Amino acid sequence: MLLETAIDLGAQVRMGVEAVSIGNDGRTVTLRSGERIRADVVVGADGMQGISRQTILGEQDVGKPTGLMMFK
Numbered sequence: 001m002l003l004e005t006a007i008d009l010g011a012q013v014r015m016g017v018e019a020v021s022i023g024n025d026g027r028t029v030t031l032r033s034g035e036r037i038r039a040d041v042v043v044g045a046d047g048m049q050g051i052s053r054q055t056i057l058g059e060q061d062v063g064k065p066t067g068l069m070m071f072k
Contacts, residue, residue: 011041014037017031017032017033018031018032019031019032019044019046019051019052020032020051021051022042022044022051022052022055026042026055026056027039027040027042029042044056048063
């Protein structure tokens with residue numbers, strides 16, 4: 001639902017690409033291909049070991065039990 005709404009509102013959505021770094025501004029992403037993208041919003045759906053989580057937190061997060069489940 002979020003994806004469809006974003007596209008309907010004119011968002012350019014890139015899926016299936018691998019980010020290798022996220023700039024300190026949180027808006028500039030460098031892809032594995034070397035392409036650099038600057039965006040208004042970056043959604044990092046790369047899991048617990050992904051770079052988006054580490055970039056936001058400033059360190060590798062090991063997570064903590066919350067009683068909720070996560071499937072890989």
